Amino acid sequence: MENSELDKRISEVWKRVSGTDLPPTAPPMPEMRESSVETVRFLKDNYGKAQADWERLLSAKELNLRDLSFQLTETRAHLAELKQHYTEAREKLVTEQLNTALNLEETRKVLREQKASHHKEVRLLQEVLERSKHELRELGARIEALTRERDEHRRKHGETNVESAGLRDAAAALEKRLSDAKAAVEATLSELLAERKERAEAARRIKELERKNSGMAEELSAARSAWDAERTQWKELWERERSVWETHRQEFAVWEERLRSERQAWLEKLRGEEEKGLGYAEGLTKVLKDSSEWSQKVTQVLQLYALKGVELPKVFVATPSGPVERTRGLRRAFMMAGAALLLLAGAAFYIRDYRSKPHFTLLQSWPLDLKGVSYIAGSEEGLWLADWESGLVLRDRKDMATLRRLDGSAAVPLRAAAAAPVPGSVWALDLAQLRLVRKEAVSGRELDSVRTPGPAPQGLAHDGHSLWSFDAASGLFYRHGPDPARGALASYEIKGVKTVKAMQWAGGRLWVLDGSGxxxxxxxxxxxxxxxxxRDMGPAVEGFWLDGTAALPPQVPGVIRPAGKEFWTLEKARDSSLLELRKSGVKLY
Known part of the structure; x- marks a missing residue:
């Protein structure tokens, strides 16, 4: 650091500390020696240390000043706050004093009013006292008047006693007359009671006759309604018969058209065969003509050879002298081969007959408490039983517990004879109304209803796309399509099937149980x-259902496959008149 800067700094520090300027320094000394220079350097170092100490003290002083100024500011703010509190307390005290003065004034006013009201009450009490005295005087006069009236009443009472004695005698006479009248009234009342009893008996007889009349009227109305219902059924039956005959007429027309077309085709074919025969005859005629011409030519050649004397060659044919004998071994071999062929044919027939039939193994059976059950069908929820009295009954597969019943109304009961479950609903055959009705599987609400195609419907099945039914009158299977309300789309006949107990589509094939079992x-x-x-199931089987058909694998020739997990049959019990439900395993080749 240079001397000028050092002097300048020293003067600034001196001015801050003392508040006056640093006195001017002495003029520069002449050049000093080395010892003097060391001394000056030492002094400068001491001066620098002193300057640092002064600067530190100065900074501490400034900090103290700032703290004191801050404390002074806070003290002033606190003092202002105290002044404000004092002012508010003083104002509050003044307000309370004013309120106290006002309350005191109001109290004085209330005291004055109470004194005035007290004077008024005193005056009123004096007036009431005067009035009471006046009323007492009036009451005394009234008591005297009442005393006089009492004496008068006593006198009159004596006179009344005399009169009452005479009245008692008159009353005795009147009582005697009253007893006589009472006896007459009792006699009249007994007669009236007897008459009333007779009237009640007559009313009872009238009510009984009215009840009989109402019963006869109800029977008559029931008979009339039954007659109307029967008439309606006969009318519907006639309409169905007419529709069946119309269907048959249309089928006959279709068959006639087919027969006509087939006859026309047969005539065309016959005409073609005749034309071919004529062609063959013409060819044969030509061949005969050519052969006759060639024979004439050969005859002419032979005649020419005969005329010229030419000798023709002779042809010799050797014939065997006797029959050829066969050995016994060859004959025996042929006989053994024939016997083997017969045995193979019998074995093949037996194997074919065995493989063409389904085979069942009984697993379990349950007795049924339903008397009118005639059909069985299965769904994911359980087994549906079609009962004549209860309608459609859903049973559990495991324990045969009743899960749900679907029946019609009281006026139109559901006489179920067949069932075909579909997802979310179930189709039922109602024989009483001759209709196919679809009901919701949970609530039993009727969703759809269509007429049966024939008068004698039997069986019901669903192939996943179309509804199928059978009619015993026509012997045809009807396919109704996705919307049965449009009527039957087609009809098919199976030879030998006249009646049907149960039918089901399983694995793309139709299973039918006919009336013979x-x-x-x-x-x-x-x-x-x-x-x-x-397969012959026997006459005891009334219905069946093949369960688990979704697991059917594709059929491979020569490989055994299960036709379903379970085969349910509805059969007549041997020891009772009721039916029983049997579960069996089934195999089909």
Whole structure:
């Protein structure tokens, strides 16, 4: 640091500390020696240290000043706040004093008013006292008047006693007359009671006759309603018969048209065959003509050879002298081969007959408490039983517990004879109304209703797309399509099936249990139905259902496959008149 700067700094520090300027320094000394220079340097160092100490003290002083100024500011603010509180307290005290003065004034006013009211009450009490005295005087006069009236009443009472004695005698006479009148009234009343009893008996008889009359009227109305219902049913039956005959007429017309077309085709074919025969005859005639011409030519050649003397060659044919003998070994071999062929044919027939029938294994059986059950069908929820009295009854597969009942109304009961479950609903065959009705599976609400195509419907099945039914009058299977309300789309006939107990589509094939108890399995083609397997179930079986058909694998020739997980049958019990439900395992080749 240079000397000028150091002097300048020292003067500034001196001015801050003392508040006056630093006195001027002495003029520069002449050049000093080295010892003097060291001394000056030492002094400068001491001066620098002193300057640092002074600067530190100065900064501490400034900090103290700032703290004191801050405390002074806070003290002033606190003092102002105290002044404000004092002012508010003083104002509050003045307000309270004013309120106290006002309350005191009001109290004085109330005291004056109370004194005035006290004087008024005193005056009123004096007036009441005067009035009471006046009323007492009036009451005394009134008591005297009442005393006089009492004496008068006593006198009159004596006179009244005398009169009452005479009245008692008159009353005795009147009582005697009253007893006589009472006896007469009792006699009259007994007569009236007897008459009333007779009237009650007559009324009872009238009510009984009215009840009989109402019963006869109800019976007459019931008979009339039954007659109307029967008439309606006969009318519907006639309409159905007419529709059936109309359907038959249309089918006959279709058959006639087919027969006409087939006859026309046969005539065309016959005409073509005749033309071919004529062509063959013409060819044969030509061949005969050519052969006759060639024979004439050969004859002419032979005649020419005969005329010229030419000798023709002779042809010799050697014939065997006797029959050829065969050995016994060859004959025996042929006999053994024939016997083997017969055995193979019998074994093949037996194997084919065994493989063409479904085979069942009984697993479990349950007795049914329903008397009118005639059909069984299965769904994901359980087994549906069609009962004549209860309608549609849903049973659990595990324990045969009743889960739900779907019936019609009291006026139109559901006489279910067949059922075909579909997702969310179930189709039922109502024989009483001759209709196909679809009900919701949970609530039983009727969703759709259509007429049966024939007068004697039997059986019901659903193939996943269309509804199928059978009619015993026509012997035809009807396919109704997705919307049965549009009527039957097509009809098919299965030879030998006249009545149906149960039917079901399973694995793309139609299973039919006919009236004789024969179970047939049919493949459906465009030409109709073709039987693929059959089994005699016996007359005791009334219905069946093949469960678990969704697990059917594709059929492979020569491989055994399960036709379903469970085969349910509805059969007549041997020891009772009721039916029982049997569950069996089934195998189909």
């Amino acid at each position: 024969a179970l047939g399995i049919y493949d459906f083609t465009h030409q109709g139905f073709r039987k693929s397997a059959s």
